[in-house]
Amino acid sequence: MNFKLPDFYPPDFNKANLKNAPIARFEEVIKPGVAPDNFHATSIFPEYLKLASDNWTLLTESRMDCVVVKKSDNTLEVREFRSLMPGDMVAVGRTERGEDGIFVYTEGFKVPDESEELFAFRTQVTRESSFSIDYDQLYQLLDYERKNGFVVWVLGPAVVFDADAREAMVDLVDKGYVHALLAGNALATHDLEGSVFSTALGLEIYSKKSVHLGHYHHLETINKIRRVGSIEKAVETGLITDGLMKKAVEKKVPFVLAGSIRDDGPLPEVVADVYQAQDKMRSLVRKGTTIMTLATQLHTIATGNMAPSYQVDKKGQVRPVYLYNVDMSEFAASKLANRGSLSASAILTNVQDFVVTVARGVAKLRK
Structure with a gap:
């Protein structure tokens, strides 16, 4: 299909x-x-x-x-x-x-039989909801958007706390399913820590075992990046040899790291001024045709507020903007549903499992 x-x-x-x-x-x-x-x-x-x-x-x-x-x-x-x-x-x-x-105008994308609409308006999802059809529809959407749209991913640090999820996210970037990346200091820091120390927040990235002085690793990582001047320089010099940020740099995927009052360091690319960060985020969100928000409630709500439910292409054609929220918490899903969006969908699950599943699902479509 x-x-x-x-x-x-x-x-x-x-x-x-x-x-x-x-x-x-x-x-x-x-x-x-x-x-x-x-x-x-x-x-x-x-x-x-x-x-x-x-x-x-x-x-x-x-x-x-x-x-x-x-x-x-x-x-x-x-x-x-x-x-x-x-x-x-x-x-x-x-x-x-x-x-x-x-x-x-709220009825532009309505169809006579709502059951025929692939991306139905859902407001009452819970942890007990089934999501098999949502995954299948998402694979098809991402495969379409890879060449025809602009997919913005909004990521919390949990995405890179797991070795398989981190590698799956790298693969999604590599295969062209990521056109822009929005996050905070933590996502980038712990991804880079994974490259430098093979840990995330001091825990071994695969086994989750604590390592000696591991609580220093994210600070050491930030310090190393600040010493060379930027994430891009860290990739060029070989300090960073794998991971999501490296792949984003290599694929020239634009990213915005929005600062927070609780940031450590932060990394050189982090935008400290909240309104500058908002402007930079919006410059990418305004291009978005599909927006994927994963395990970051504040960034999810902020991005949702910037995103309309539609886009107008260069030919004047109007199309929907699809917005997915993936989280273990029903709170973030409810916040997006309460926006009244015709195209906001929620999948309540562990985001690490989600990223691995999506990477496998879109890979099958390419075969």
Whole structure:
């Protein structure tokens, strides 16, 4: 079975509420970082603004909890509050069914029979849910996205605490299933520690046995990387000989390591300023067509907030953005489901087992 993107069914703008809707209104920003009163806040769904009597314009790149700015060339841009500057023209209006010339559209990917939809909307997953069909659908999706999309992986350090999972993640990068990587200091540090000392957080990466002075290993690793200047330099000099970060460098997979108040070191590439980190993350998330979030609740929720439920390609075609959350905790899955996403799916399992299973599953499709 070959994966096929679902069709997008655009709104019927001849319906009375849209045909007779007023032109969208915009008001000027006076103070930097402050939107006008009654600003319109964006959602994860496709949104159309009426710019002329016969012109409903779709936001091509969106993000929830931002505002819409009309630029001088009449194009629309979704922007964070902190990026607003005096003179920017911001859409105003709190209704969403056309009353203010703004239409939030939630039904673009719906099909008559929900049972036929490959990626059904699931909100009530638990640890007792079965996921066999989810895995099979995911293999097909990743195989499609490898050449046709942009797959963003958001990883917690647990992914590299296990020798087989670490190697499986390396294989996914090597085979082209990873187009961008988002993580924190810990994921990269413990992956690099695995190369330098064959441990993760001081435990032998395969046997999980404690080693003498192993609690120093992640700090020693950070110090070694800081001494040579960067992860890329550490790979070039032969300090790092295997692992996820090495493969990402070799395959030129862009990555963002967002800093945390509890970071050790950190590694040279870690972005300490939270808003710079957010901007760098969003520069990759906005390209994402499938987003895989594994065992990192804060990064998962942050990325989910940056990701719309759709993308518009260069030909103007609208497609869904698929977002998977893999975690042992139901909390993270519930947070994503509560976003109201049409395409958020959860798989509740050990992420190390998940990565190994996915690597094997997509490998079978290549045979």
